[in-house]
Amino acid sequence: MKRIMMRHILGIIFVCLFISLAYGDDIRENELTAREKKAALLKKVEQERMGAQKEAEERKQRILSDKDALLAAIIELKNQVEALEGENRQLVDNFEAVVGEKKELEGRLGEVDAVIRELIGFIRTNAKDLGALLDESFQGAFDPHQGDRLKLLADKATFPGMDDIKYMVDLFFKEVQHSGEVRVETGTLINRSGEEISGNILVVGNFTAAYQASREVGFLNYSSQDRRLFALSKLPPYRIKKKIKQYMAGISEDVPIDVSRGGALTQLTRRLSLFEQIPKGGPIVWPIIGILVLALIIITERLIFLAKKNMDTEHFMNTVNGFVLHDNWEGCRSLCDQYKEKPLSHVILAGANFKDMEREDMESAIQETILREIPPLERFLSTLGMLAAISPLLGLLGTVTGMINTFHVITYYGTGDPRMMSGGISEALVTTMLGLMVAIPIMFSHTLLTRRVENMIGELEEKAVSFINSVYKSRNNR
Numbered sequence: 001m002k003r004i005m006m007r008h009i010l011g012i013i014f015v016c017l018f019i020s021l022a023y024g025d026d027i028r029e030n031e032l033t034a035r036e037k038k039a040a041l042l043k044k045v046e047q048e049r050m051g052a053q054k055e056a057e058e059r060k061q062r063i064l065s066d067k068d069a070l071l072a073a074i075i076e077l078k079n080q081v082e083a084l085e086g087e088n089r090q091l092v093d094n095f096e097a098v099v100g101e102k103k104e105l106e107g108r109l110g111e112v113d114a115v116i117r118e119l120i121g122f123i124r125t126n127a128k129d130l131g132a133l134l135d136e137s138f139q140g141a142f143d144p145h146q147g148d149r150l151k152l153l154a155d156k157a158t159f160p161g162m163d164d165i166k167y168m169v170d171l172f173f174k175e176v177q178h179s180g181e182v183r184v185e186t187g188t189l190i191n192r193s194g195e196e197i198s199g200n201i202l203v204v205g206n207f208t209a210a211y212q213a214s215r216e217v218g219f220l221n222y223s224s225q226d227r228r229l230f231a232l233s234k235l236p237p238y239r240i241k242k243k244i245k246q247y248m249a250g251i252s253e254d255v256p257i258d259v260s261r262g263g264a265l266t267q268l269t270r271r272l273s274l275f276e277q278i279p280k281g282g283p284i285v286w287p288i289i290g291i292l293v294l295a296l297i298i299i300t301e302r303l304i305f306l307a308k309k310n311m312d313t314e315h316f317m318n319t320v321n322g323f324v325l326h327d328n329w330e331g332c333r334s335l336c337d338q339y340k341e342k343p344l345s346h347v348i349l350a351g352a353n354f355k356d357m358e359r360e361d362m363e364s365a366i367q368e369t370i371l372r373e374i375p376p377l378e379r380f381l382s383t384l385g386m387l388a389a390i391s392p393l394l395g396l397l398g399t400v401t402g403m404i405n406t407f408h409v410i411t412y413y414g415t416g417d418p419r420m421m422s423g424g425i426s427e428a429l430v431t432t433m434l435g436l437m438v439a440i441p442i443m444f445s446h447t448l449l450t451r452r453v454e455n456m457i458g459e460l461e462e463k464a465v466s467f468i469n470s471v472y473k474s475r476n477n478r
Contacts (some may be wrong), residue, residue, distance in 0.1 A: 021037025127153040135224040139178045179206045189229040208257040217241040284398035290379045298380045324470045343373040366464045386440040395435020
């Protein structure tokens with residue numbers, strides 16, 4: 001307000017100065033006019049001053065009213081600030097509680113996460129183990145895709161769920177059930193020729209599988225890579241095949257199984273027969289085989305020869321003694337002619353020809369006949385004994401040559417690869433085995449044939465003495 005008044009006053013002064021300068025000469029004439037204007041200006045100034053005061057008063061009232069409003073607003077804001085501070089303190093407390101709860105939840109989350117990770121690892125490990133179990137199971141041949149889902153469960157990129165766990169449990173119990181079952185199913189298999197055929201398959205748990213197809217019966221081996229059943233390259237013996245066939249037909253109550261899950265059957269297919277082992281014995285085996293052939297020929301010839309010389313000596317001597325007691329020598333000679341191929345008939349015939357001689361002469365004649373009959377009976381027996389002695393010596397010779405070859409291989413190549421030495425070792429062992437296998441039956445046959453010949457010679461001597469006694473008894477009765 002004061003600034004407004006000063007502005008008006010300065011304006012008036014300025015006007016007066018201006019008038020005094022412009023109209024210096026007319027000051028007096030215009031003094032009245034100036035006074036009137038001055039009075040008008042003063043009045044106007046007073047009015048403006050009054051208006052300004054009024055305006056100032058109004059502004060003051062407004063300011064005072066605004067001050068009260070501001071004070072009320074300040075009080076209200078203070079209340080709001082206090083409320084906000086209280087709320088802030090509560091929020092801080094809540095925040096601290098939330099932070100503590102967060103830490104607690106993070107700890108529990110870590111524990112739960114560790115448990116979950118351990119559980120997931122356990123599930124994946126069991127999925128791998130179950131997959132490996134199914135790969136080695138015979139049941140995979142009937143359902144090749146049953147374990148494909150387990151590979152996804154074992155993958156770390158897949159999170160297992162309850163459905164997956166239930167699937168694993170169902171699959172495991174299904175495998176347990178099948179592993180304890182003995183059943184016959186119709187399925188496909190690879191035969192010994194490498195062709196895929198259909199046939200009846202006997203599955204004994206996870207131990208053994210057998211098949212019957214196109215009148216062929218044999219064992220099956222399971223390939224975990226292809227998940228297929230393959231027939232073994234060799235058929236089992238007839239007795240085992242018969243057992244399998246009868247069991248599959250429901251006739252037999254037992255069936256042979258391989259508890260080693262194919263290991264023993266695989267060894268059976270790799271086992272060499274005697275004829276397959278013979279060529280591994282080297283050149284020494286052929287003389288041994290020659291000895292065996294020659295010995296078999298001799299044994300067969302001796303058996304046939306001794307069988308032809310065999311007769312019922314008791315009946316023959318009873319008849320001869322009857323002829324001697326009745327002095328019927330023609331009948332005795334006729335009876336000896338009927339058995340002219342028998343040694344005993346030759347001995348009795350010689351005794352009949354010398355019936356009138358003294359006892360010593362008759363005994364000498366009969367003994368001469370017996371001695372003449374002995375060489376044909378003992379023919380080839382010494383040769384057979386010699387063959388029985390030579391055979392193991394040849395086997396020992398093969399052993400020595402095989403070991404020499406083995407030592408030569410060790411000298412040149414060392415002992416790094418055992419397969420390099422297998423040839424010499426096979427030669428050493430096969431020749432020894434073959435030599436003993438040939439010598440034992442030859443020696444046994446030689447002993448039996450020798451004993452048989454000795455019995456026949458003893459029987460000839462006994463019957464000869466009996467004939468002489470009968471002759472001299474007949475003489476004394478006359």
